[in-house]
Amino acid sequence: xxxxxxxxxxxxxxxxxxxxxxxxxxxxxxxxxxxxxxxxxxxxxxxxxxxxxxxxxxxxxxxxxxxxxxxxxxxxxxxxxxxxx
Numbered sequence: 002x003x004x005x006x007x008x009x010x011x012x013x014x015x016x017x018x019x020x021x022x023x024x025x026x027x028x029x030x031x032x033x034x035x036x037x038x039x040x041x042x043x044x045x046x047x048x049x050x051x052x053x054x055x056x057x058x059x060x061x062x063x064x065x066x067x068x069x070x071x072x073x074x075x076x077x078x079x080x081x082x083x084x085x086x
Contacts, residue, residue, distance in 0.1 A: 008047045009055075015069040017048045019056045020080075025064040028080065036082050039064070043086035061085050 008014055020028065029035065042049060042065060053059040061083055069077045 007051055009051045014048065015067050017052055018066040018068070019052050019059060020064040020066055028064065028066075032080075036062070036064070039080050039082040041084045042081035043084055045086050049083060059083055 009017060025036075044050075044059065044061065049059055049065070052065070063083045065081045065083060067079050067081060069079075071077075
């Protein structure tokens with residue numbers, strides 16, 4: 002049987018981390034935002050599906066931290082709210 006492909010291991014996919022509830026609350030407070038102000042990411046997104054297999058169940062309303070690095074921009078951190086879809 003072939004090994005299952007993990008999209009998070011691809012070199013072009015930025016790092017994705019599922020935040021715990023207390024981390025999400027602190028992050029939102031630090032950014033002075035509410036969850037509904039965050040960009041969205043669907044439960045059907047391949048990265049969310051991979052996180053679900055690695056971290057346990059990912060549910061609607063949780064937050065994901067995405068860390069991108071590039072030679073021109075350095076490190077960029079953004080957050081997404083998991084929504085149905």
